[in-house]
Amino acid sequence: MKTRLLVLALLAVPLTSAVMAAGVACPDLASAVQVGACPAEEELKYTFTGFCSDDAKSYKGETGICSDYQKYRALKNVALWESADGVFNAYVSCDLPPASVKAAKASGVRVGKQGKMTQLVCSYGEHVRFTWRTRAECKVDGTAACTGAACRATCE
Numbered sequence: 001m002k003t004r005l006l007v008l009a010l011l012a013v014p015l016t017s018a019v020m021a022a023g024v025a026c027p028d029l030a031s032a033v034q035v036g037a038c039p040a041e042e043e044l045k046y047t048f049t050g051f052c053s054d055d056a057k058s059y060k061g062e063t064g065i066c067s068d069y070q071k072y073r074a075l076k077n078v079a080l081w082e083s084a085d086g087v088f089n090a091y092v093s094c095d096l097p098p099a100s101v102k103a104a105k106a107s108g109v110r111v112g113k114q115g116k117m118t119q120l121v122c123s124y125g126e127h128v129r130f131t132w133r134t135r136a137e138c139k140v141d142g143t144a145a146c147t148g149a150a151c152r153a154t155c156e
Contacts, residue, residue: 024138026106026122026151027083027130034101036080038094048072081130088122088130096126104128106151111138120153 039047052066065071078091081101092101104124112119120132136155146152 027088031084034081038079088132090130105148109151
């Protein structure tokens, strides 16, 4: 009888260990890759004209970026980047040279919620933010202001 209880207790251990907390560090961008192409200037001008000439947007008051092509260009001239393992991703301005993105070091981390999803957002300065989305609950280790490998969170 005692051995059966011991066997049942040992079988329950893997189930509880699967729920244990895991540490997640902000990725090193030296090995990050650009996975999406930057739009061509002609494409940006074409989509600006199409987007800003939509009367439905005018009636809804959704034309804030249409007042200036440079505002529109700053918003839409981006490419998708991923961390080396593909877990974190970001839309990065195509005006930033890839070498400066790869040289950036983590300078902050925060946790946010979007519906049932948790977002772990790692900041790298110059408006570069890599995000990991998960259903796990996360908590920043230490403070939100951090440097490099110290930018971590615990997720369970």
